Amino acid sequence: MTRTSAPLLTVTLVLGTCPPERRTVARQITGSSSALVSIERSDLGESAHAEVDDAIEAIVRHPLAPRHLVLDCGSTVRPVDAVSAVLGHQDEAFLDAVVTVVDAAHLLRDLHDDEYVTHEDDDGDTVYTARSMITVEHIEYADTIAVAGRRGVTHAQLAVLLALLSHLNPTALTRLVEPVATRPRATPGVSATAGSRQPLARYRDSPFDLERFTTSPGWIAMLNGEHRPWVDHERVTTLRFESPRPMHPERLLACFDGPIESGDLGQVIRTAGFLALATRASRVGVFQHVGSMIDLEPTSFETSDPGAPLGQELVITGIDLDEAAITAALHGCTLTDAELLAGPAAWARYPDAFTPWSSTHEH
Incomplete structure (x- = not known):
């Protein structure tokens, strides 16, 4: 037929x-x-x-x-x-x-x-x-x-x-x-x-x-500079966090498991974007958070690639958010001046509870 x-x-x-x-x-x-x-x-x-x-x-x-x-x-x-x-x-x-x-x-x-x-x-x-x-x-x-x-x-x-x-x-x-x-x-x-x-x-x-x-997805639209919700409300916010410094994995998890999940900074519904973790400094990751779920998966980008995202590019959406406090909390997860100067060899020894990456598991 x-x-x-x-x-x-x-x-x-x-x-x-x-x-x-x-x-x-x-x-x-x-x-x-x-x-x-x-x-x-x-x-x-x-x-x-x-x-x-x-x-x-x-x-x-x-x-x-x-x-x-x-x-x-x-x-x-x-x-x-x-x-x-x-x-x-x-x-x-x-x-x-x-x-x-x-x-x-x-x-x-x-x-x-x-x-x-x-x-x-x-x-x-x-x-x-x-x-x-x-x-x-x-x-x-x-x-x-x-x-x-x-x-x-x-x-x-x-x-x-x-x-x-x-x-x-x-x-x-x-x-x-x-x-x-x-x-x-x-x-x-x-x-x-x-x-x-x-x-x-x-x-x-x-x-x-x-x-x-x-x-x-709203987080992709935000990173592309095209986030224009056609329904808005004063209690709902989407904000963008950027930093060229790598994240300290232990402090990052403590931030999301502590003040973010508790609601002390407002009701964070969704966090997503590109993230550079100090313990995995050679590759860019995709960070996903919704509810109590946190996930970090590798992309195909090496951090040295010319077109790779630089450092942290995270988008946070939520209700009644304290934007200044969230921004400060995330900055507190990045490496300090002393940690930066210590270099990747020292970073590799930081505690890292994220799921290990395999070379075949990429976004």
Whole structure:
């Protein structure tokens, strides 16, 4: 059978860590003229490629199947994994939108979920991924964020949550999912429209764009000088920390495990960026923090590369942040004058509790 005679299959991905709200929105998108397939993952967090492949192939092979497929992705499916799986079928299907459903009543709890899912990497080693990291990735890589589960959430709380979502992903279109019988009401405290409340029939004014997808996280936009949230609130802040000095690993962990995690400096939701650790002075790392999860992975950059990030380039997003205190705390994690003068041989002897890097594990 020649597939070129049939129109390309349109695929919409629906992500989210709260199954009831995600499934409700997926059914809304599906309506009566689309096919809905659920990808239920176990807690092993393995790749979703096989399930995405099977779903697309089943619809493509069926001559009477709808030309629009909605994939309801399970709670542990990661956006990059799902998107790459769909893009692998470019001769048969094209990706229309990545929709993330968040539960407003539990969003902050989900961003602090300290449980982990596990899977094995290509070398057979066990890899741990925090559920909070999956939640923030769902938000950061979405085309559209559908805000559901608003029962019990006040207008003031909703205004802060909408601004937080916009700071985490400044390019996403935000839609409030209304109960059927609810009349739309304005949300006080939001300085820009939070998105249309019309039915969720169309999610983007433009098709999926891979370049937008890869640069959509707010921390990347901030580092690129393009962080312009279209929903803002005085309580929500995104700040950039820079320093050419390497970080002392013990003081860095003490800072995040102490004043940052305790909330003494405000509610830090997300920290990410490039980091130079004194004990690994030859290579640039990618630092990730959300909730109580802290991770540092190597990039392909040697610190001596002409195009490598210089020192620390970290982006911090949170609520009621004490910007001056956070900046001072992070400066306190960098090497002192005396430590700098001691040189890399001395730095290599500092205590370092971060996961060891392998030469094959790079971002």
